[in-house]
Amino acid sequence: MGHPENKKQTLYDKLWQDHLVKSRDDGTALIYIDRHLIHEVTSPQAFEGLRLAGRKPWRTDSVVATPDHNVPSDAAERAGGIEGIQDEVSRIQVKTLDENCKDFGIVEFGINDPGQGIVHVIGPETGVTLPGMTVVCGDSHTSTHGALGALAHGIGTSEVEHVMATQCLIQKKMKNMLVRVDGELGPGVTAKDVVLAIIGKIGTAGGTGYAIEFGGSAIRSMSMEGRMTICNMAIEGGARAGMVAVDQITLDYVKGKPYAPKGEQWDRAVENWSRLHSDDGAHFDAIVELKAEEIEPQVSWGTSPEMVVPVNAVVPNPADESDATKKAGIERALEYMGLSAGQKITDINLDRVFIGSCTNSRIEDLRAAAEVAKGHKKADSVKQVLVVPGSQSVKAQAEKEGLDKVFIEAGFEWREPSCSMCLAMNADKLGAGEHCASTSNRNFEGRQGYGGRTHLVSPSMAAAAAIAGHFVDVREFGGVK
Numbered sequence: 001m002g003h004p005e006n007k008k009q010t011l012y013d014k015l016w017q018d019h020l021v022k023s024r025d026d027g028t029a030l031i032y033i034d035r036h037l038i039h040e041v042t043s044p045q046a047f048e049g050l051r052l053a054g055r056k057p058w059r060t061d062s063v064v065a066t067p068d069h070n071v072p073s074d075a076a077e078r079a080g081g082i083e084g085i086q087d088e089v090s091r092i093q094v095k096t097l098d099e100n101c102k103d104f105g106i107v108e109f110g111i112n113d114p115g116q117g118i119v120h121v122i123g124p125e126t127g128v129t130l131p132g133m134t135v136v137c138g139d140s141h142t143s144t145h146g147a148l149g150a151l152a153h154g155i156g157t158s159e160v161e162h163v164m165a166t167q168c169l170i171q172k173k174m175k176n177m178l179v180r181v182d183g184e185l186g187p188g189v190t191a192k193d194v195v196l197a198i199i200g201k202i203g204t205a206g207g208t209g210y211a212i213e214f215g216g217s218a219i220r221s222m223s224m225e226g227r228m229t230i231c232n233m234a235i236e237g238g239a240r241a242g243m244v245a246v247d248q249i250t251l252d253y254v255k256g257k258p259y260a261p262k263g264e265q266w267d268r269a270v271e272n273w274s275r276l277h278s279d280d281g282a283h284f285d286a287i288v289e290l291k292a293e294e295i296e297p298q299v300s301w302g303t304s305p306e307m308v309v310p311v312n313a314v315v316p317n318p319a320d321e322s323d324a325t326k327k328a329g330i331e332r333a334l335e336y337m338g339l340s341a342g343q344k345i346t347d348i349n350l351d352r353v354f355i356g357s358c359t360n361s362r363i364e365d366l367r368a369a370a371e372v373a374k375g376h377k378k379a380d381s382v383k384q385v386l387v388v389p390g391s392q393s394v395k396a397q398a399e400k401e402g403l404d405k406v407f408i409e410a411g412f413e414w415r416e417p418s419c420s421m422c423l424a425m426n427a428d429k430l431g432a433g434e435h436c437a438s439t440s441n442r443n444f445e446g447r448q449g450y451g452g453r454t455h456l457v458s459p460s461m462a463a464a465a466a467i468a469g470h471f472v473d474v475r476e477f478g479g480v481k
Ligand SMILES: CC(C)[C@H](C(=O)O)[C@@H](O)C(=O)O
Pocket: 041, 042, 069, 138, 139, 140, 141, 154, 423
């Protein structure tokens, strides 16, 4: 919320202002939506609603679809296309999306299309998501797209229908939070560690009611992939939207993408996008500061992303917690996770490892994991290591660089683009009681399969754990930059 006596605007204020259609007396407002991404899980009822009301999408070309949650990651199963999907519910979901897109004339990157991938990976990589846009999707991790200097957040299924019908959304303006990370990250410390450390500090409710802008020199010097990892998890810190100001790194990333403006339109876009940063002296309702040098590789030990500690720490003791509710939460998490207070994080043995998800399945993530895996073999005690690229285009690039071979030689499995074991909606699941080092964003009970135990880490930490069979400080592995 802009301070009454302060005309200086935050990035969020600007994006909001640019899309404000109407402020209403009840404190809500109507905002215009530029880009609407859809996937198979949250769109079927919305299409059904449109049909029942006899309505069509208002601006069909603003909608882009792709199946990601229910598509198999197994290459043989995947080769059979939609009809080849073994699980009936998944097959119906993917087929329904396909049919709805055909019926309503919506662009879809279908199951085996070269443009397919996790919706939050393909948006930025194709230029379907651009700076300055309002971006919505029936998916909470839509916050990812804010890394481009966009206002992006998840919406519910009824809102999916509303946006398709009207191109607008009823919203209440959020408050402004700045999370500033200054300094230089140490070797082996990545964007994932930064965002886990932020959530460890502010808690999963810390960002509730806020739009978070991530700034400071550590964020400014991060690649777009890193910024996306950070914004992806804004929602795990309670904020529906996370964002990063537009700078040269943003422009270099967007330029030349298939859906990005070209020629004279590019020049005009750049002129407009160069405003997309918070003004000096703009008012933030809350400011959180972290020092990059103090951030270490992180590992989550519990059942919420805020239950996270540095890799060389120990599992916390509920007896040290004075707040009764928090204490009970720690006790319950320890029981579910099968861990004991004071146990060293590096003593946690892993049954499976998952490298993927919209948090960490981009090319840079795969490069980081491959760098650690190169020349090593997974530990015998680790049953499975899945590497699931975030999109067909990431997969093709990784194969061009020979990363697939590095993984296969290390005994990892190289899979097809999908959400996969991030939430176990396809066949990739943990067994009850199994511990998994996962590069995803949620470690809730049962998230990766009934009774499964998820530990959130960075791609290089996941690869190191796969090789050692237990968590290790990736900085102790040779060759880590
Ligand atoms: C299925 C979808 C609605 C869900 C989300 O909103 O985030 C999923 O992507 C997740 O990560 O839990």
